[in-house]
Amino acid sequence: MSQSAPPPQPQPGQADGAAYAQQAPAAVPYPPQQGAYAAQPGAFAPAPAPGRNNLVLGVVAAVVAAVAAAALYGVVIGATKHEIGYAAVGVGFVIGLAAGKAGGRNPVLPIASVVLALASVYFGQLVGEAMIGAKALNVGFNEVFFQHFDVVQKAWKQDADPLTFLFFAIAAFAAFSGAKKAAA
Secondary structure (H helix, E strand, C coil): CCCCCCCCCCCCCCCHHHHHHHCCCCCCCCCCCCCCCCCCCCCCCCCCCCCCCCHHHHHHHHHHHHHHHHHHHHHHHHHHCCCCHHHHHHHHHHHHHHHHHHHCCCCHHHHHHHHHHHHHHHHHHHHHHHHHHHHHHCCCHHHHHHHCHHHHHHHHHHHCCHHHHHHHHHHHHHHHHHHHHHHC
């Protein structure tokens, strides 16, 4: 059996850490377990793992993503005067990704992501309708969207076609699958 030698003692006038700098690292017969760290001078503990399975954090992240995605989707519709399918996929996926990354594997998050994606696509389409209407009437967006919201909803209902509802389904699917994949 071999015995290990004691660590070298610092010489007078030598810094305490210099003795350890000269010492060769010890061989470990097997890798350390996950979450364990070597208690050697100068070694840092790994950062703690992010909180997983956190419903509140996941929902808050998904709501923030939904608001931002709705605004961006509305601007795209208002600028192009067309609904774009890839944008609906992006809306859903971003919401699901945010929920899954922040909240983890909580089984409620994919469902919450679907609901938020549907609401986000709807409000994005309303923002687009309001932008188109504001340009046509030569008035401000805020006036059309906030003061005449009922007119914007009526315009949306008149313009809605089967493709509009297909975009809802695409966004919902992308949100659900994005939340599942991000939590894995």
